[in-house]
Structure formats: structure tokens, C-alpha cells
Amino acid sequence: MTVLTKSMLPAHSSFRQLWxxxxxxxxxxxxDPAERNLVxxxxxxxxxxxxxxxxxxxxxxxxLTGKPSAKPILRGERGMPIWPNQITGSMxxxxxxxxxxxxxRLLVRSIGVDAEIAQPLPEGVLASIASERxxxxxxxxxxxxxxxxxxxxxxxTYKAWFPLTGRWLGFEDADIDLRADGTFISYILVRPTPVxxxxxxxxxxxGYVIATAIVR
Numbered sequence: 001m002t003v004l005t006k007s008m009l010p011a012h013s014s015f016r017q018l019w020x021x022x023x024x025x026x027x028x029x030x031x032d033p034a035e036r037n038l039v040x041x042x043x044x045x046x047x048x049x050x051x052x053x054x055x056x057x058x059x060x061x062x063x064l065t066g067k068p069s070a071k072p073i074l075r076g077e078r079g080m081p082i083w084p085n086q087i088t089g090s091m092x093x094x095x096x097x098x099x100x101x102x103x104x105r106l107l108v109r110s111i112g113v114d115a116e117i118a119q120p121l122p123e124g125v126l127a128s129i130a131s132e133r134x135x136x137x138x139x140x141x142x143x144x145x146x147x148x149x150x151x152x153x154x155x156x157t158y159k160a161w162f163p164l165t166g167r168w169l170g171f172e173d174a175d176i177d178l179r180a181d182g183t184f185i186s187y188i189l190v191r192p193t194p195v196x197x198x199x200x201x202x203x204x205x206x207g208y209v210i211a212t213a214i215v216r
Contacts, residue, residue: 003115004099008182008201008212013103013111014064016056020096023048027055032072049093056100057081057091064102080162090159097208112159112213114152118204121147129154129171141180148209149202150176156213157186157198164194164215178202186213 004017023044028036028051039050058069061084069084076082083089089102090113101113126147130138138146153176161169167190175187186198200213 003097003203003205003208003210004101004113004212005203008203008210009101010103010108010111010214010216012107013101014060015099015101016059016063017097017099018052018056020048020052020098025051027051030055032070034072034074038075049098052098053091053093053100056098057089057102060089060100060102061087064104077166078162078168080159088163090156092210094208099210101212108214108216110160110163110215112156112161112200113210114155114159115208115210116148116152116155118145118148118207118209120145121151125151131172131175134176137177141178143178143180145204145209146178149178149204149211152209152211153178153184153186153200153202153213156200156211160198160213160215161188161195174198184211 004015025047028047031051031054035054039047054073057073061069071084074082086105087102088105088108088110090111091100092113092115094115094117097115101111103111154171154174157174158169173190177185182201182203184200188196195215198213198215200211202211
């Protein structure tokens, strides 16, 4: 069973994904103490998702570099992960699924990944995140889970945007054009911006929606 696939990612990248049941703390307990301390006071479900996502990140780094991933992945501004030098990456977690993607910073400036359970957004959420133009395009595509896809693409866009700028990007600050071929373009509406659009991929597989956003 797979959700994230290599076709959604840059050629020079590595990823790891994990399916989970319950609140297994094995991966959390295997982390460096500095990583565990970031969520030491959290409930077990939070520790489990945190530990699993970072476990995926360390395994992806090892695959990318061919070396053990010994340096803890700490948190920077707004909770964004601090990756090792020369590496960019992103992590995601939702109920039952975790994943991480990494790539060489020389080849990929930034990357974002977000996964969500493939179900409709709660009532009222779509209206708070989507513009009239986005709603119109969604109606034209006829895509299943289009509302959740839009949310996922906006989250992935933010994860790719923030490391480049250190600035917040609201839902209204990116205009998402979802396409039926499994791609999307995020048009950045704020200024100044280092990039005017971010390209991405999406899929709905095995009960999950996942989106990747890439700045090359």
C-alpha cells in the first residue's frame, strides 16, 4: 500500500512513509533527547505522530546521503523543522499515516508535503479558505474530495513558502489551480515574493489525500 509516490517528487529526492495504528511510542523513544524534549509534555498521540514523522525524516536523510542521520531535527520559527545543512525537506502526519521528504538544497530550494484523510472538510471550512475563483474552478473539475485537496495543496504550499521567506502565508494568499492530471499551481498573491508561483502534485490513494509543492 502506498500514498506518496516518487512521481510526485523531484528526481533527486528521498522519502519515507509509514502507516500506524494507535499510539506506538517506539519511534518517539528512539529519537535524540533534544528532539523528544520538544514534545515531552504532550499527550501520547502527539508524541507518536511527532516521533513517527521524524523517524521518517531520518530514514529519508539516510537514503539521500548514504550516511547515518545523527543530527537532531529541531524546530525553528513557527515550528518549522531545522534540517541539516545542504538539505531541505518537509514532514506530514495525520491519523494513521506519516511521511517525510528530503532533497539536496543545491537542486531543490524548498519542498512541502501535506497528507489528510480523504473526507470532506467540516462544514464552513471551505468557505473560509477558498476564494470565489477557486470555488468556481473546483466545480468545473468534478474532482473527488476537491475541498480536501484544496486544503492539502494550500498547506503544502505554505510549507514550501515559509523556509524561503520566514513569512506567514494565509489561505487567501495563494490561489490554487487544481488540475485533473494530478498537478496544481499555487499562484502567490502577496508581495514581495521570491517566487510568483509554486508547482505541485496531488493524489488520492488508499483513503488519503496528499499534496507536494516544490520550488526548484
